[in-house]
Amino acid sequence: MKLVTTIKEMREQVRRWKAANLTIGFVPTMGFLHEGHASLIRQAAEECDKVVVSIFVNPMQFGPTEDLASYPRDIDHDKGVCLENGAQLIFFPEVSELYPDGFSSFVNMDGLTNGLCGTSRPEHFRGVCTVVTKLFNIVQPDRAFFGQKDAQQLAIIRRMTIDLSFPIEIIGCPIVREPDGLALSSRNKYLNEEERTAAHCLSAGLNIGKSLFENRERDTHAIKTAVLARISQEALARVDYVEVVDPDSMQPIEKIDNAALCAVAVFIGKTRLIDNIILED
Amino acid sequence: MKLVTTIKEMREQVRRWKAANLTIGFVPTMGFLHEGHASLIRQAAEECDKVVVSIFVNPMQFGPTEDLASYPRDIDHDKGVCLENGAQLIFFPEVSELYPDGFSSFVNMDGLTNGLCGTSRPEHFRGVCTVVTKLFNIVQPDRAFFGQKDAQQLAIIRRMTIDLSFPIEIIGCPIVREPDGLALSSRNKYLNEEERTAAHCLSAGLNIGKSLFENRERDTHAIKTAVLARISQEALARVDYVEVVDPDSMQPIEKIDNAALCAVAVFIGKTRLIDNIILED
Structure with a gap:
């Protein structure tokens, strides 16, 4: 090398x-x-x-x-x-x-x-x-x-x-994930054992959003609320943002026509983690 | 072509x-x-x-x-x-x-x-x-x-x-100049006959600055004052700036140690012209 x-x-x-x-x-x-x-x-x-x-x-x-x-x-x-x-x-x-x-x-x-x-x-x-x-x-x-x-x-x-x-x-x-769904990141190294368990909430929240989308939900407020609710169940999590945006412009949208990106940033303890999932048919 | x-x-x-x-x-x-x-x-x-x-x-x-x-x-x-x-x-x-x-x-x-x-x-x-x-x-x-x-x-x-x-x-x-000293510029095209004659004042002013420098003047205030005075003799000229700056940083200096750039921008009528001269031993 x-x-x-x-x-x-x-x-x-x-x-x-x-x-x-x-x-x-x-x-x-x-x-x-x-x-x-x-x-x-x-x-x-x-x-x-x-x-x-x-x-x-x-x-x-x-x-x-x-x-x-x-x-x-x-x-x-x-x-x-x-x-x-x-x-x-x-x-x-x-x-x-x-x-x-x-x-x-x-x-x-x-x-x-x-x-x-x-x-x-x-x-x-x-x-x-x-x-x-x-x-x-x-x-x-x-x-x-x-x-x-x-x-x-x-x-x-x-x-x-x-x-x-x-x-x-x-x-x-594509995103590479741990078996429990946590997106790989060099910053995962910062997490202690308890935080590592808690960090599961990002992908878990995003998967709830994706399920809603697959069940024909197109209202982004409803999707964001569900994702936020799942992440907020985790006591160690402090949400920076939960957003549904146009995948090209990265600007928030209210209703999903074709495709969207659901993106989150969450502090787990002092560590800021990000993750996202594409919502499209 | x-x-x-x-x-x-x-x-x-x-x-x-x-x-x-x-x-x-x-x-x-x-x-x-x-x-x-x-x-x-x-x-x-x-x-x-x-x-x-x-x-x-x-x-x-x-x-x-x-x-x-x-x-x-x-x-x-x-x-x-x-x-x-x-x-x-x-x-x-x-x-x-x-x-x-x-x-x-x-x-x-x-x-x-x-x-x-x-x-x-x-x-x-x-x-x-x-x-x-x-x-x-x-x-x-x-x-x-x-x-x-x-x-x-x-x-x-x-x-x-x-x-x-x-x-x-x-x-x-290097700058290419007309016989009377005017620096070539596509914007010279804008000048009418009277303005074209007046535009000589930029290079004439800069040459006065250079003469002062060659006569050991190192105080930039004195140089700028002389350049400005020459340009201001021209009724059609409105000075945007007359500056003496460090040739690397382009920031104004008070005293010339090694080299400097004397730079001017002058409106002749509605046309903004620039010119400069390097001052160095």
Whole structure:
């Protein structure tokens, strides 16, 4: 497993691959890789000649009171996951490599970044868009793979890729879940045993929403109320949001015509978890 | 002279050139090309295998009261300039090709975009950074050529290219002037005969600033006062700014240590013209 820490070395590798007419798949991550990431790497390896995984805990996408310092890290474990799932290279830069002195450029978006996680994390998506732009320019992939768990992020990256004319195909990949339904997340590591049990309420709530939809409920107020009620049964849960939104615009809708996304963000103790489910016939 | 209007066709051409291992030089313009643009094209043709000139009057960089609708255009003339000076391709997209429905992403910058033209044109550089990001992603040049006449823009593009990790070298090229000193600009077209004569005051003022500097004046207040006095002799001139700034940060300085940029923006009648001169030993 080749590990590259500088932009210069990364560019040289990319140049060699492109000169050899090889396609590049890219999986941007913040590390502490789990089976969700592994599924992205495997899909990239199936579709592309070479797979680059970036591991970078991006300070710009954390708010001042968020968990930047405590975000879990384990590069040795991550190397193993990358190797076993078919990646050829890990891009693992220091913060100073991506944000040199005098750094002052930003990529931002109207619309899609409002609502859902954008409400409680107002600067988050500016950090995501900026770092993904940088990583796209450094890795120059043909395809980039993102998890559907971060549904708003995926919609934003798709929009940004079109808007800024990146010559890159964005591939969204399904959520990977624990046997009880909990969506895999590096932040699950924060949960103690009691909290881990409680965290089941997110997927349980979403499944109730999906059942209602499958029973022809199209009124989003009714769906949200049922999801909220299930999550609120859990004493350790504090709801940030329960929303039903248009899957393209990420804006709340009152009635579901074709498809919708039901998305939740819930604090379990101090840990903020997100999850979502697609509602469509 | 090949003229391409769609992103798709541009990408295909770029792919063919890159597959043939040819380097691409890029000259982004708003068209109505003059000898300043021609000098950029010639330099690109000297340094690169293929030269792309984009011609796009970018609505996003015009303020609501500015001259978007009246901005001069002459694509037939522009084709000739491109051909004569060594370009192979003109990228000439419609507005709807670069800004499709739902467009909502932006590239912005702190610091460098404040002051000088950023003060009277607050959204201008957001539009410049966004469209240049798009054009860089579409044309994927090895080198991009910009005129020193737009000194703040050049500094911003250099900063953005580093910050967002574009694999592109930015080349700044000298100002081209009329025999009387007037910096070439597509907007000179707006000037009637009387205004054209009056417009001499910009370069005349800057030259007085340079003379003072060459006579060891290092106090920027003295330099600005002399430049302003010369420009103000011209009854048709209304000064937007006269500034002496650090050439990297574009922030005003009081005393010149090594080098500085003296920059002016002046309305001649209704036409806003800019010019600048580098002060260094």
